[in-house]
Amino acid sequence: MESNEFKYLNDINNPNDLRRLKVEQLPQLCAELRADILKELSVNPGHLASSMGVVELTVALHYVYNTPEDRIVWDVGHQAYGHKILTGRRDSFCTNRKLYGIKPFPSPTESPYDSFICGHSSNSISAALGMAVAAKRTGANDRHIVAVIGDGAMSGGLAFEGLNNVSTTPNDMLIILNDNNMSIDRSVGGLKHYLLRLNTNKTYNNLRFKISKWLNAKGYLNDDRRKGIIRLSNALKSAISHQQNIFEGLNIRYFGPFDGHNVIELVRLLSQLKEMKGPKLLHLHTIKGHGYAPAEKAATIWHAPGCFDINTGERIVSESDNVPPKYQDVFGETLLELAKANSRIVGITPAMPSGCSMNIMMRAMPDRAFDVGIAEGHAVTFSAGMAKDGLLPFCNIYSSFSQRAYDNIIHDVAILRLPVVICLDRAGLVGEDGATHHGVFDIAALRCVPNITIASPMNEHEMRNLMYTAQLPDKGPFVIRYPRGRGVITDWHNEMHEIKVGTGRKIKDGHDIAVLSIGHIGNNVTEAINVLNQQDCKISVAHYDMRFVKPLDESLLKDIALTFDNIITVEDGVREGGFGSAVTEWFTDNNYFKNIIRLGIPDTFIEHGTVAQLQHIAGIDPEAIANAIKNALKSSDMNDCL
Numbered sequence: 115m116e117s118n119e120f121k122y123l124n125d126i127n128n129p130n131d132l133r134r135l136k137v138e139q140l141p142q143l144c145a146e147l148r149a150d151i152l153k154e155l156s157v158n159p160g161h162l163a164s165s166m167g168v169v170e171l172t173v174a175l176h177y178v179y180n181t182p183e184d185r186i187v188w189d190v191g192h193q194a195y196g197h198k199i200l201t202g203r204r205d206s207f208c209t210n211r212k213l214y215g216i217k218p219f220p221s222p223t224e225s226p227y228d229s230f231i232c233g234h235s236s237n238s239i240s241a242a243l244g245m246a247v248a249a250k251r252t253g254a255n256d257r258h259i260v261a262v263i264g265d266g267a268m269s270g271g272l273a274f275e276g277l278n279n280v281s282t283t284p285n286d287m288l289i290i291l292n293d294n295n296m297s298i299d300r301s302v303g304g305l306k307h308y309l310l311r312l313n314t315n316k317t318y319n320n321l322r323f324k325i326s327k328w329l330n331a332k333g334y335l336n337d338d339r340r341k342g343i344i345r346l347s348n349a350l351k352s353a354i355s356h357q358q359n360i361f362e363g364l365n366i367r368y369f370g371p372f373d374g375h376n377v378i379e380l381v382r383l384l385s386q387l388k389e390m391k392g393p394k395l396l397h398l399h400t401i402k403g404h405g406y407a408p409a410e411k412a413a414t415i416w417h418a419p420g421c422f423d424i425n426t427g428e429r430i431v432s433e434s435d436n437v438p439p440k441y442q443d444v445f446g447e448t449l450l451e452l453a454k455a456n457s458r459i460v461g462i463t464p465a466m467p468s469g470c471s472m473n474i475m476m477r478a479m480p481d482r483a484f485d486v487g488i489a490e491g492h493a494v495t496f497s498a499g500m501a502k503d504g505l506l507p508f509c510n511i512y513s514s515f516s517q518r519a520y521d522n523i524i525h526d527v528a529i530l531r532l533p534v535v536i537c538l539d540r541a542g543l544v545g546e547d548g549a550t551h552h553g554v555f556d557i558a559a560l561r562c563v564p565n566i567t568i569a570s571p572m573n574e575h576e577m578r579n580l581m582y583t584a585q586l587p588d589k590g591p592f593v594i595r596y597p598r599g600r601g602v603i604t605d606w607h608n609e610m611h612e613i614k615v616g617t618g619r620k621i622k623d624g625h626d627i628a629v630l631s632i633g634h635i636g637n638n639v640t641e642a643i644n645v646l647n648q649q650d651c652k653i654s655v656a657h658y659d660m661r662f663v664k665p666l667d668e669s670l671l672k673d674i675a676l677t678f679d680n681i682i683t684v685e686d687g688v689r690e691g692g693f694g695s696a697v698t699e700w701f702t703d704n705n706y707f708k709n710i711i712r713l714g715i716p717d718t719f720i721e722h723g724t725v726a727q728l729q730h731i732a733g734i735d736p737e738a739i740a741n742a743i744k745n746a747l748k749s750s751d752m753n754d755c756l
Contacts, residue, residue, distance in 0.1 A: 118144045128202050129176040129227075136257045140177065140377045144169050147196050148405045153193075154207055154576030156424050160218070163403035164264075164414040165195035167294050167374075171262070171398065172196040174380035177387060179258055184231040185245050189238035189263040190373065190503040191219025192417070193292070194228075196505035201227035211546035213723030216549045218581075233550020234515065238263045241291060243276060246285040258388060259287040265295065266465060269487040280393045281364035288365070288387055289395040292374065294402040295411075358556055361395045370397030375404055414468055438601040441634075444574045446471025448581050448610075449508055450478055456585055458506040462486060464493040470510040470539045490515050494522035494536070501532040506585055513538040513553025513595060524563055526531065527591050531565045533585040534591055541570070541595035542686030543715070543729060548722030554715045556595055557632075558691035561664045567615055568663040570633030574606035575660065582610035588613070597634045599725065624656030627746055628678040632660050632693045635686040635734060642739035651755035655743060663693050666700055680746045682711045684739060686729075689714035708720070711746055712738050713739060 122139060123146040126132050133268075135143060148169045155162045173196070175186055176724065181201070188194045191379040197480050198216065199207055209215025220228035228242045242261035249257040267273060268291060280287070361368045367390070372383060380398075387394055402417075403409025407414035409429030421430040453459040453475060461483035467473040484492050490511055495545040497507035511519065516538055527534045541553040560568055567590065571577035577596060584592035621636070622643065631639045636659045642654050658674065660667060674681065681701075685696035694712030701708055713733050733742070 115551040120150070122152060122206075123147060123199075126200060127204075129181050129200060132173070132200060133623045134178075137381050140173055140381065144173055144377050145405075146201060147173065147736070150199060150204070151195050152406060152424055154210070156422050158208060158210060158212070159418065159420045161192040161418050162212055162406075163409045163413045164190075164192035166406055166409055167400045167402040167404050168193045168262075169196050169290060169405070170375050170377040170380055171290065171400070171721075172200065174377050175260065175262075176200055177381055177579070178384040179260065182226040182229070185236045185242065186227075187242040187259070187261045188220055188232045189261065189267045190235045191232045191264070193264070194220050196477055198225075211548070211722055213721075214723075218546060218722050219550060230450065231550065233548070234518070235267035236263070236272040237274030237276075238267070239273055239280060240450070241287075243280050243285060245282060245560045246287045247283060250284070253575045259285070260290060261289045261293060265291065265293040266488050270489055271491060274452060277361070277364055281366055281709045285393055286407040288384075288391055289393070291370075291395060291397045292400055293371065293397060294400045314340065319626050337456065342346070348476040353394065360611075367392060368397065369394065370396070371399050374398030374400035377523070377598050382426060392416055409520065426492060429476050437602060438604055439574065439606055440471075440600050441574070441577060441596045441598070442469070443474075444577050444601065444606060445510065445539070445581070445606075446474035447535060447579045450475045452581060452585055453479060453482060456506065458504065459585060460484070460500060460505050460507050462493050462497050462507055462509045464488055464490045464511060464515065466510070466512060466539075467649065469512070470537075472510055490519040491522045494519040494534070497534045497536075498522070498530070498532050499675045501527075501534045502530065506533055506535070506580075508535045508537060508585075510537040510539055512551075513541040513556045514544075514551045516553075520559060522589075523560070523566075528565045531590040534589070535581070535588060536593045537581075538593060538595040540598045541633070542597045543720060543725050543732065544598045545728065546722050549719040552720055553595070553597075554687045554714075554720075556593070557663055557685065557687040557693055558695075560593060561691070561696055562619050566591045566593060566664060568595070569613075569615075569661055570595045570663065572631070572634060572636040572659045574601040574603045575608045576613075576659075577601070578606075578608060578610050579613050579671055580661075582614045583615070586612060595633065597728070601634070602637055614663065616662050616667055618658055618660040618667040618670045619658040620670075621659050622655065624654040626654040627680040627682065627743060628656045628658060629682045629684060629739070629743065630660055630674070630676050630697060631684040632663055634683055638729070638734060638736050638737055639684055641736035642743065643741040645736055646743065646755070649740075649755065653675065653743060653747060653755055660693070660697075663696060668700070671697070673698055674703060675704070675708065678708070680709045680711075681748060682713060682739075682742055684734060685714040686734060687714055688716055688717070688750070704733055710745065711742055713742055 122143045148166060151165055167272050174642060203216055206216050211218045219233045222228050238261040242259050246259040263273060276437050279345050359368050371563045387396060401410055404412040419429050420430060449461055461472050461475045463472040464486050465471055467476055467485050472483055486496060493509055493511060497509040500507050538556050542553050542554060560566055571580050580594050584594060629639050639657050646653055677719060683697050685693040689712050692714055694714055698710050712732050720728050720732060726735060
């Protein structure tokens, strides 16, 4: 469907325009909205399948509720593209995820219709409850609050903490459970199976709703009576369905499951639930990628498929022959190789088996690899339990998501010095997913924790050697951080060997200035030195790949201190408290007072764009590093390079 064929969508600039439509016109609008999402994402990649699955729900929510005065709190913004299009951002949607374009996820800084930030999962219930309490406290008694959460996100611990508080805090909020049996990969765990089995008699729900509405109108349904009636109805429903209802066990009225793709029925349901007092949960069954056959058949692939041909469903994939592999694939292949040789090794991932390539081990050794769902804290403590009793877990978490497991890393792993290998994928600037997904805080957060080794490979060979080293005896907690995307070596399958913990290496000799780097960003330093050489700059630059943030290579640092007065540190993490800070502290503590320039992520949240664009903004791309080298020596005889 071409945009000029749209009967309704072209005239909708905000939800007020949407509400002027008749309810029977909404299915056509949904078809147009779905076609618009497909058209845009085919040429400007993003998260497709999630947004396709909630088109009807998105339309129904904005049709029934008075947004933005009423609050819709999305859990994870993967599903919010239709929401953005209907709330005044259709013309700018072509800039989605691009530098200085609209944000990849909802954010109140972008639109009043975006009630809360939602880059990470499982926070919608807690945030919505906070808004519900705030509405009552500030006199906004007519404001309605809706939290939309998926079945994958519902497995997160924060969601259950929120549910527990919802049950004891006076509120009228509605929780919508978007149940598509997916997170990014298939949902896992007992909650998944519970939701698949959960069924409620529709006639029973309708009758109960009518009775409660009548009782409320007569003034008979105060809070104490309501809770008593809920407890009684829970018992009756359990007897009828032969199944307990976890939500109503928490005194949250449950409705469903219903078809999440019937927009007319959704409007009816939401209109009825809108004025109902007390907390409620509406359970909807949806299909991720609904309305586009390729996405329905392979929802994991079409979660974020890249560019594609709408008509054929063929994804447009760049040539991968004779190019370096992705770091995640090096991790996956290497883990399997190590596991074949070491029977103690097990793999753990929180809902990212395909994203981190843990699926390679899962296919080959399904009894030794575990997807624990969206539960980063549990993933770490689960790993700790296995390590305590003799196993050697490789726990792979995206760096940004590992922030949710910080307490677990300290209390459950580090204190006991357990042999857990924490592999932090997507470390550094990740690109188009923006501020909520950049993995830039891990070094600063973890280097203050005792008993932990922190390392970062500059290339694929170093990656494999570090993984090999981490699984050797008596290494304790071992963190390996590496970036999203491809490495730099095509012939990457080296014979692995141990790297002595706390040792760096000299990449290039020099005598004017020393550049110390950690991890993959060291390749930018190499390029920067090449830039200087191409400019016929006479600066002699020494380059050191430190490999370890903790412990630092003190012997190497001493040699550097005795040789150089000008030193630059480069990292793809935050400057404050990061690798550069560690180096500076060592120099100060050992009474070496040098001119040290720290390059890294500045004290601000970096938004979205390509990695190259964002590195330029942060001042860690090759050009910026080359300029920093020249500026550090501007008072010297090398000022002809400036």
